[in-house]
Amino acid sequence: MDRLFTLDEARSLLPGLIEDVGEVISARADLAEIAYDxxxxxxxxxxxxxxxKGLEARIEEILSGWTEQGIEVKGIAPVLVDFPSVLDGVSVRLCWIEGEPELGWYHRTELGFAGRRPLPR
Incomplete structure (x- = not known):
């Protein structure tokens, strides 16, 4: 069975995730620059x-660590991740995208990013 996160669990993982995202961003930029040059x-x-190869391996290592925790990686440029959850009995994804300071959005599982809404207070 896939992992389901409570909002508190997902939010507790966010600081570490954001730290890792900094590494992904740096590696992503280096890869783009090397390829261009x-x-x-x-x-x-x-x-x-x-x-x-080293940069690609580091990115893969970070992404694999997230998926092993049950976090769904949706993209890396920008970094976009979902935390599977249930909200009011409905299957949702708690949704975070690179640059956001906190986890404040969700979407119904079947709708994806286009169905993104602010989390209720």
């Missing part, structure tokens, strides 16, 4: 294939 000039000051 290699295409434009044939080389990058940030490295080559070994650095690309």
């Amino acid at each position: 290699r295409q434009a000039t044939g080389a990058s000051g940030l490295g080559g294939l070994p650095e690309i």
